Amino acid sequence: MQAAARTLSDRLRGIHAATIVPMAPDYGIDEAQLAIHFASVTSTPGINGLLVNGHAGENFVLSFAEKRRVVELAREHAPKDCLIVSGVNHESSLEAAREAAALEQAGADGLLVFPPNSWALGHADDCVIEHHRHIRDATTVPLMLYAAPVGAGAMAYAPPLLERLVADPRFVAIKEGSWEVATYEQNLRLIRKMRPDFVVLGSGDEHLLTSYIVGSAGSQVSLACVVPELVACLWTAAEAGDWENARAAHEKLYPLAVAIYRDAPGGRATVRLKACLKLLGRLSCDAARPPQLPATPNELRALEQALCSAGAL
Template sequence: MDLTGIGGIWPASLTPFDRDGAIDEAALRAHLRHLAATRGVRALVVNGHAGETSSLDRTERKGVVQVAREVAGDATGVVAGIVAEDPRAACDLARDAKEAGADAILLFPPLLFAGGAEARPEMMLRLFHAVAEAAALPIVLFQLSRPSGLGYTPELLARLLREVPSIIAVKEGSDLVASYEDNLEVLKACGRKVSMLTSNNSWLLASLSLGGDGILSGIGSVASDILTEMHEAVARGDLAAARRANDRLRPLVRVFYRRPALDMHNRMKTALNLMGLMPNPAPRAPLLPIEAGEREEIRRALVAAGLLPANEMAA
């Protein structure tokens, strides 16, 4: 599936494990099938942070992409996250993703780049060129927050778009309104269609209102239907409806994206377990399961969002 110019909702999926810590393939298929069947979902994103990909070995990552391809069929795209510290490993993962049937890859910057890669832009360019050549797949660029040291300056983003034509979209998580606006301008001026997919989870409505083609986020693994409502309302200029969707989303954002941040996707697994959509919410070690008190807070947030009935018994 050609994802060029495609917006809408791209949920970053979770990876369910069984009680022994192995990937639960049946649960994974059910999770991805549920997302693919949700109105407004245009692509399934696997092997990202939400999918605990750093805890998966190479064989497991390829297997997740294969399952996603089988579930997605022809109507939904499949995007494989590429998280690696060594460009050679990134190239291997990209080749695996192509063999497994991915339509595009989501390229994460190596953590090493936080040490000052902005001053050495050739590092970024070499990584993108190597991965693009290795797999010949369209690339979604992950724009992380500038304060993290892993975000691209507008100047470098423009250069990457100019010199790496296989970049078709930007997962935009810069965290700063001014940076988001700067990046929007870069995309508008690049001379071709590159989709802006917001990932600014604490202000998704605001970022869509500034301009954007869709949402790529882990919260889509739980609330893709709400994201669709918000996105469609903004697209048709219905601010009141967009605010209503945002009001439903807010309790989930507050309970998922709080300290410690390492538990954000762990909390989403717990939410799906409470909704009856994931049999085992436990993450893979060294992450720890969510405790009873926080589980109850997640349940209340789901009720407030309209994703569980108000009389649902605490579990």
């Protein structure tokens, strides 16, 4: 197990695209478009893997069978050496464990455990440990934690709880999405002190550059499914210590990150990602499942302007 964990840890370094799931007008998954999406993103130099069934992939509105099918298609259409991590997101710990086992069987190299949305209302630390334990005991692949944005309230793990989670040797990495620089550095330092081998992926799309300066092994970000070349360029420059070129890439990326993620309401990110891909001619239908509505004229204008600033249009 330790060898497998080290292998996954090494492969997690760099940029991994968190992908969307194309839908037909009737909201069914468009498997042909999804296959093209996977192949297109992973063919970009510098993209080392995929995060499927993440928030960008609408994991909270996909069925059990659909999530499994997403992993199967990723395994089929991505390069053989492409690392595939699948999100696990379910309110029930029992169903989350069942889902995790199925996603592993479908071909996922690792699993990212998302906190259920109900935890935003508050939860006991022991319940969080129990949820992760059910998933751990149902699987054999290496597991990842998810640090939720500080704006998500109780979904974000406080340091004492994060310590308990990181102490489990089955967990080898974290998608650090605190979306707040001070908390990111606090969590990074806590984790490095406990487990220097633990992989911390700075994955707040708006402050990737800051994360790389503070310290990061890479990122799992949905921005990389829209402008993968630019995100890979930012990481390559940062890893080489070429901060001038890293800053130049950041300047191109920042307006797009703001238009997708920061402009209220934040829950519109997936809709905006799909709208970007349609504007770029990479998606024929940008439908997202209800209750999300199509991109508004104002959103489309902001996205088009940001894509131009990024040099993508």
